[in-house]
Amino acid sequence: WATAYQGRQQSDQCSFHLCTICRAQIRISWYAVALVGYQLFIVARGHGTQLVPMWWQCLQVCGYFALLYATVLFHEFGHGNMARFLGGEIDHILLWVFGGICFSTRVRHDDNTKLLRDDLLVVAAGPTTHLVQTPAWGLLLCLVFLACPQSEFAGGNPYSSVWDAFKSALWPMSNALEDVWLPLLAEKQYLGALLWSWVGTAIQLNVALFLFNVFFPMYPADGSKLLTSTLMFCCGVPARSAALVLLGVSV
Incomplete structure (x- = not known):
């Protein structure tokens, strides 16, 4: 999250207008597009x-x-919509690498107290969206689980219930339900494998982004702003002292 005119010129130079959603311009970095192209090139080379x-x-x-970009966009709309709720406006949202x-x-x-309160609310609104997105993907996982009967698995579905599959996907260091979609690929159940892969990835992305944005206070990520805003608003810590604390925990 950033103020409207902060870095606007640099944003225009390295990105292009993608679309407009809810009166907000969505721009995407050329580097983000290049990254997708590079990954597809790697796949194509493997044949x-x-x-x-x-x-x-x-x-x-x-x-x-x-x-990934849809999850990030939803996250950024969390910041922007809170800013709107508090009387501001969204200038544009930039998706980048x-x-x-x-x-x-x-x-x-x-x-100054109201200013700090607004800062804290706007910053916190972004990571909070993952608390909505993750259960939503859990519901989609339920539909995928029901749509892929046990008969499609040569050795049976490794998860006895949707809840077991959901808990496995919640762990960000796991294999994104690979133990489900790889056997489906072996049985040439391509659509089912793709759905399991995408849903598992979506759940993991939300968990990983929430943890990163809340518990890793590295500037300019949300964690750094959450830390400094909380110290200043809730604890009355001066801005200089809050910055020193951030510097200390970042190192």
Whole structure:
């Protein structure tokens, strides 16, 4: 999240207008597009395998990046919509290689306490969206689980219930339900494998982005702003001292 005019010129130079959603311009970095192209190039060079056809790998890669950028966009709209709720506006949202930035305006207050409160609310609104997105993907996982009967698995579904599959996908260091979609690929159940792969990836992305944005206070990520805003608003810590604390925990 950033103020409306912060870095606007640099944003225009390295990105292009993608679309407009809810009166907010969405821009995407050329580097983000290049990253997708590079990953597809890597897949094309591998020519696929007998188990995993190249076209399936390309769809998986495209789906991964679509889910990543959609998740980040939802996150940034969390910042922007909170800014709107507090009287500001969304100037534009930039999607780039390392995530996203919501450029927004805000109402200026003479009362420094209200200013700090607004900062904290806007910053916290982004990571909070993952608490909504993750259960939503859990519901989609339920539909995928029901749509893929046990008969499609040669050795049976490794998860006895949707809840077991959901818990496995929640662990960000796990294999994104690979133990489900790889056997489906072996049985040439390409659509089922793709759905399991995408849903598992979406759940993991949301968990990973939430943890990163909340518990890794590295500037300019949300964690750094959450830390400094909380110290200043809730604890009355001066800005200089909050910055020193951030510097200390970042190192």
